[in-house]
Amino acid sequence: xxxxxxxxxxxxxxxxxxxxxxxxxxxxxxxxxxxxxxxxxxxxxxxxxxxxxxxxxxxxxxxxxxxxxxxxxxxxxxxxxxxxxxxxxxxxxxxxxxxxxxxxxxxxxxxxxxxxxxxxxxxxxxxxxxxxxxxxxxxxxxxxxxxxxxxxxxxxxxxxxxxxxxx
Amino acid sequence: xxxxxxxxxxxxxxxxxxxxxxxxxxxxxxxxxxxxxxxxxxxxxxxxxxxxxxxxxxxxxxxxxxxxxxxxxxxxxxxxxxxxxxxxxxxxxxxxxxxxxxxxxxxxxxxxxxxxxxxxxxxxxxxxxxxxxxxxxxxxxxxxxxxxxxxxxxxxxxxxxxxxxxxxxxxxxxxxxxxxx
Numbered sequence: 001x002x003x004x005x006x007x008x009x010x011x012x013x014x015x016x017x018x019x020x021x022x023x024x025x026x027x028x029x030x031x032x033x034x035x036x037x038x039x040x041x042x043x044x045x046x047x048x049x050x051x052x053x054x055x056x057x058x059x060x061x062x063x064x065x066x067x068x069x070x071x072x073x074x075x076x077x078x079x080x081x082x083x084x085x086x087x088x089x090x091x092x093x094x095x096x097x098x099x100x101x102x103x104x105x106x107x108x109x110x111x112x113x114x115x116x117x118x119x120x121x122x123x124x125x126x127x128x129x130x131x132x133x134x135x136x137x138x139x140x141x142x143x144x145x146x147x148x149x150x151x152x153x154x155x156x157x158x159x160x161x162x163x164x165x166x167x
Numbered sequence: 168x169x170x171x172x173x174x175x176x177x178x179x180x181x182x183x184x185x186x187x188x189x190x191x192x193x194x195x196x197x198x199x200x201x202x203x204x205x206x207x208x209x210x211x212x213x214x215x216x217x218x219x220x221x222x223x224x225x226x227x228x229x230x231x232x233x234x235x236x237x238x239x240x241x242x243x244x245x246x247x248x249x250x251x252x253x254x255x256x257x258x259x260x261x262x263x264x265x266x267x268x269x270x271x272x273x274x275x276x277x278x279x280x281x282x283x284x285x286x287x288x289x290x291x292x293x294x295x296x297x298x299x300x301x302x303x304x305x306x307x308x309x310x311x312x313x314x315x316x317x318x319x320x321x322x323x324x325x326x327x328x329x330x331x332x333x334x335x336x337x338x339x340x341x342x343x344x345x346x347x348x
Contacts, residue, residue, distance in 0.1 A: 044347045069346055097345045105345050133346065140348040163201070 002034045003041040004053040006099045009149060011054075014100055018049075018056040018145040021081050024123050028057070032079055032121050035061045042099060046070060047137040049144030052100050058082045060141035064134040069094075074134050080118035083142050087115040092132070096140060096150050097164070107160040108153045110139045170219045171200070171248045172228065178241035180211040187239060188213070191231050196220040216248070260313035262291075262343040263320070265327065269336030271297050271304035279308070279338070282330045286323070289313045306336070311343070 007014055021028060031050070039048045039061050047062040063077040064070030090112025097105045114135040117127045130138065140150070154160035178184065185204060192199065192215075200216035219228060225247060232243050267279055276295060283290065292311035297304060314323060324340045331338035 042347075046346070047348050067346060069344065095343060095345050097347045099347075136346065137348055 001037050004034050004038045006038070006042075006048075006052055007054050008100050008102060011100075013051055013054050013056065014144070014149060015147040016051065016056055017147050018051050018058045020058050021119075024081070024119075024121065028059075028081075029121060031055060031057070032059060032061070032081075035059065036077070036079070039063065045099065047141040048099070049141045051144050051147075058145045060138070060145065062134070062137050062141060064137050067133065070133040070137070073130075073132060075128065075130060078128075079121045080116070080138070080141075081121065083116050083118040083138065083145070085114055085116050085139065085142060086127070088135075088139070089113050092136070094136060095162070096136075098140070098150055100144075101149060101151065103164055104151070105162045105164055106150045106154045108140075108150050109155075110136050110153075114138060116142075169221050170225070171253055172217050172219055172225065172245050173248055174213070174215045174217060174232075174243060174245050176213045176236075176241045176243035177210055178239060180206055180209050181239065184211055184239055184241070185213075187235055188215075188232075188241075191235055192217055195223050195228060195231060197223075197228075260289075261316065261318070263312050263314055263323065264341045264343050265310040265312060266339045266341075267308040267310070267331065267336050269306060269331075269334070271306035272335070275306055275334055275336055276308060278330060278334045279310075279327070279336075282326060283310075283312060286318060286326065287315050288318075288323075 035048055035050060035053065038053060039045055044067060046064050046067045047060060050057045050059040058081065060080045060083060061078070062080070064074035065076060088111035091109055092112045093107055093109050095105050096108045112135065113129070113131045115127060115129045116138055117125065119125055143149070151161070189199065197220070198218040200218060202213070202215040204211070204213045219225070225245065229245055232245065235241065236243050267275065269275065280290065290310055290312050293308065295306065295308040297306050320340060320342055327338045327340060
C-alpha cells in the first residue's frame with residue numbers, strides 16, 4: 001500500500017490517452033489499492049484517475065460522499081475499471097478544482113444524468129445510472145483517461161477560469 | 168538575486184500594446200508571473216508582475232518602458248515588491264460571489280464595500296459596469312470576496328440585503344463552492 005504522487009500539468013502524461021485494462025491481476029489490484037489510498041490521503045478529494053499518478057490505465061476511483069455536494073445522493077466508494085459513458089443528458093454548470101491543476105478552478109458544463117458501464121476489481125461488469133454531483137465526478141475522472149483536463153471543457157478564459165486566490 | 172516588480176499601466180486602446188510591452192520585457196530577460204489586462208471602454212489597463220533578472224536594474228526597466236510610454240501614449244508605473252508582498256497567503260477563507268445591480272446612481276460601490284470592510288471581508292476581485300439605456304441607466308457590480316469563518320451566508324445575505332434596500336439595488340450572495348475532483 002502506498003500513497004502515489006500526483007502529477008500536475010504540464011506533465012505530458014496528463015494529456016495522454018490511457019489504455020484499457022486487459023487483465024485483473026495482482027499487479028493491477030495492488031495499483032487499485034494504492035490509488036484508493038492516494039484518494040483518501042487528499043482531504044475532500046472525491047475522485048482520482050490512474051493517469052494522474054502516471055499510470056496510463058483506464059482505472060478511476062471515486063467516492064462522492066466525501067464532499068458536501070455529494071452527500072444527498074451517492075453510490076459510495078467505487079472502483080471503475082474501463083469505465084464507459086453510454087448515455088448522458090442534461091446540462092449543469094459548476095466550479096471544479098483538480099489535483100492536477102492545483103492553482104486553477106473553472107466553471108465546467110457537464111451532463112446532469114449519466115449511465116456508465118464499468119468493471120469492478122473482481123472483474124464483474126456493472127452498469128450504473130447516476131446524476132448530479134456523482135455524475136460530474138465520473139465525467140471529470142473519465143476525461144482524465146482520454147487526456148482531457150477541465151481546461152479542455154471551458155468556453156471562456158475570462159468568465160470560466162479562475163486563479164485560486166486563497167481558497 | 169532577481170527582483171520582482173509590479174508594473175501598472177493605462178492608455179488609449181490600440182492594436183499591439185501587449186505585444187510591444189511584453190517584447191520589451193522579454194528583451195530584458197524578464198519572466199512574467201501573474202497579470203491582468205483588460206479593456207474598459209476605450210482605455211486599456213494592465214497590471215503585470217514581472218521577475219527582473221539580477222543583472223538588470225529598475226532604472227534599466229524604466230528607461231526601456233519610457234520609450235514605449237511615449238510611442239503608445241501609455242502611463243506606466245513600476246514598483247519593486249518585497250518578499251512579504253509576493254506571498255499569496257494560505258489562510259483558509261470562505262469565498263463568495265456577490266452580485267449587486269440596480270438603477271445607476273453615485274454611492275453604490277462605496278455603500279456596499281463599506282459594509283464589507285466593516286465585516287472584515289476582503290475583496291479579491293471586483294468588476295463593475297454601467298450601461299445606458301432609454302429606460303434608465305443600469306449599474307452592475309460582481310465581487311469575489313473572502314469572508315471570515317464566523318460569518319454565515321445567511322448573516323451576510325441579511326446584512327447586504329438591508330444595505331441594498333437602502334441604496335435601491337438588488338444584492339445576491341452565493342458561496343463559491345469548488346468541487347474538488
